[in-house]
Amino acid sequence: MAKRKRVYVTPVSVTLLALALAGMFVLGFFVGKSMSGGHKVDRSILLVNETHPLSRDYVPENLVNLYEKRHSFRLSRSDIYLTYDTYLAAQQMFAAAESANMNGYTITSGYRSYERQAEVYAESKPGYAQKPGCSEHQTGRCFDVTVENVGGFETTPQYDWLRLNAHKYGFIQRYPANKSGITGISYEPWHYRYVGVDAATYITAHDLTLEEYLGK
Template sequence: MKKFLAIFLIGMVVIVGALFFHRWSEALLQGESPSQDQASERSLPQRDKRITESGRTAPVSNGSTGILLVNASNQLPQNYKPVELLRLYEQKGRHFQLAESDIEVCATVFDAMERMFAAAGRDDVSGFIITSGYRSFAEQAEIFATDKNGNAARPGTSEHETGLAFDVTAYGKKNFERTPQFAWLSKHCAEYGFIIRYPQGKEDVTGYPYEPWHYRYVGSPAAKEIMDKGIALEEYLEQS
């Protein structure tokens, strides 16, 4: 009786084992490997890649808008270099001043800044000082490493690495938000394609505290919609 039971159990183990092996080999043949990677790839937001004029590959957040989204969960590659960076110091006859001589932004952004600050001047609002523009991955890494307050963005996740953003202040003023320069910019920036990238009340969406001094170029139809609706860039990209 014991012998019979032992043979029966061994037989069961062999049958169950064979069944498992059969299923496993079938799955392998059909390419059904454990699909954790595939599942997480599918759950990522829709992304595509765009080849820029210089042949570099730039990640684009949303194929239909072509607007570059950079935040904690949308990182730029380490070797990302914006196209056509201009050194603002070399652009003579500018309608704004510079806090440093090595500030750069993309050519398109400079054109829009020029038109915007010239228009502000016609409305008798001047004294804008640009304090920051493009930063390389290495520069952002240095800022991040030496930041004592924990406010600096991780390298690869700062908008300044796109060449599409600038920080501004007003001559002789500490609190930019209380200046006529800010009042003018917040009212008119969208006409020139700029948005207040980190608006008040959207801290949970952008992951940043309110920054009245940080402007991001997105082009004017998008900028107008974002500023009119009072939404964050993340929300705009989600709906379009």
């Protein structure tokens, strides 16, 4: 009898077990989703700061001279370089700005080598420049932008447009006013960093710094 009973009970047990496992999976999926907002942190993003310096010989791949590329922005010099991906995203962003009648953006700085940063550091007053290796500009994935002949970039409609739209093109304002305690760098309204659209959208929506996003 016992043997026959087991034959009839087993398929029911298997079905119940399968249902329980499916239920746990679905529950886990929704709990996980609500905790992370459905976003997977992009660990490939390069973090550079005082405690995460780049080596002396770090030079990003695929640097391009913006002056030699089609560009919907102005340049303060003819020798400003960014990585190709960063350039493409910046070009798309400033072309969109132009379509929205936001003009006059001038990029004043991009990639800076370790050696150049060492010169900048040596020429600056203490606390005004990053040590060589500690500048994000060595990544080639950020730029400084302004509008010529204005007192402060942060007072312009061009600044407001960037704050609202930069994430759609993969850029974040890297050094916000209220986050200097975390970034170690005081407010830089002109400095934008390329991290990709997904990460930029998440970072902007949650008012994070790159340090907070990467948990470092």
